[in-house]
Amino acid sequence: MASQSVNYAKAFGFHSEVAAAIFAIIYVPFLGWFIRQSIVRPTYVHFILVLFCLIRLAAFVLRALLISVNSVGETLGALVADEILFSVGFFSLLYSSYTLVLDLEIMQNRPESSNPIIRLTKNRRLFRLTLLIAVILGVVSSTSASKTGTFSSSGKTERQASTILFLILTLLQAFQTLLLAQMEIAARGLEKQINESFGSKHAMSILLAGSVLLLVREVFSTATMTNISKQNEEHFWYPFMAVPEILLVILLSTPGLVPRRDDVQQRYPQVQSTQSFQA
Template sequence: MATNYAQIIGIHNKWAPIVFAVIYALVMVWYSVQAIRRHGWVYGFLALFSALRVVSFSLRAAMANNHHNAAFNRQMAIAYEVLYNIGFFSILLSAHRLLNDRRRLAKIDRAGSRLHQSMSRFHKGRFIELLLLTSVILGAIGVAFALGTNTGRTDVGNKLGQASTYIFLATTVFIVLLTFLGIHIERALRRKSTGASTGGGSALSGATNHHHLILLIIAALLLLRILFYAATIHQRATGQPTPASQAASSIKQTAQGNEHLWYPLAALAELLAVLFFLTPALVPVRSLVNRHRRGQAYPNEKGPTGTGYNTGDTAATGGLGAADNAHNGLSAV
């Protein structure tokens, strides 16, 4: 009897993945245009994420529609799982890059407190990137072993898959913590800047408060997605029969393979997260970030039109440029 790899993974509905693929295709076009026009890493990784999701959901729809060719569907199942992991790698990297760009515009590097400096070290290093790359590699090997024809490697593949999921979980939690920390520092710098320039007043503009809320929502959605996978990875490993020993009647449905749970807690959470990145002025302009990185953009510096960069910076980043006014007093925060 042919092995039903679609049912092993938990793929049944063929119309839902088509809808997701179409939505991601539209989002991919928009992010691709923004990546080219604005030369932004965040937009580039989001375009890559959307492209991978288009391919992943297309494979999912194809597997749901035709699962009779076991050899062909095994390769499709492996490709689907690997590409899906790489996609999550891309959106986590996008979130990390976004936080990094906002850190540079807020000039957190020049703050004197240890909390600010510790955040800068983590952002400047390649710790997050290495963790994500390790998770992708382990996940790819684990999927190949778990869905391969060599039953002796099935347990090893399941363990590698679990390790990959837990690394993704640790990285996501770390990004959530960086999000809270970044928002806290931005608020502190804004209070300092408003106190120095006006002698008091509102600590944050409405736009910046709005962006902080969006950042928290994105972090929460990414955490929800990976928590669902982490909570069900053991259940899937114990409930999934090996391809060699499986019969159609022996397939066990697990939480991770239940589309009624997977779509709202994983697929929809990712889609909402990537859509929230569309918020206007949430992602800083790359040229502005580069100027701040080189130390060339200061509040009193005049641009080609005779106006200072500070005004444009505030408009482009939802108020981050206002923190430049506190440049001489950051160490007091």
């Protein structure tokens, strides 16, 4: 008797190719916008947002194919590739948000904190390394699942460890945003820019809203990390995972929000060595 083929994508909870296609289309103009910004206002934040939009575009196109084309949906490796793309993509979004907060803090011209804990939380290299570990754990767990069609006990542990690390780093990003908000409130009225752009004028509101969106995504991911089938139910996954991401991308595309790299380097010369792609 011939073995019955299994559409892994639908078994995993993917059902709406229309929703996946719509999100893929939505990311196209933002990809174009950040590519343009990377040319006219080259900054590390814009570069990694280009990467994020590329990864999300590819992930949603692949998701649409997994659902609509049986030969693709029946290929477990394609499903694993989609999962890996979503994990790697979040690295870019979270790190760009964290980097933007630190760059805007530099633009405040405030003295650096003497608190060693706070100084440690502002270590870009350490933040990026921890993010990389979280991504690697997620990739390893997804790869192990490709051999059996399900997560092993070790694969589940790696996936949960990855999720917890992402949550911790998201909380850290929110903490940095609150510190920046406190600094701006303390300095309010001391410096006023005559030709201040909309993005720089409303930077704190945008960043605080962005931090909330990141937290919504990660709290949901953490709350459902032991129940993958529930996490992948599309009436949960889209509003709590996909929608917060695209809303944050919309916020980060606000004109004038991201400071020019030259301006950041003039305020803090060390950034020339640390952000030139130690970042």
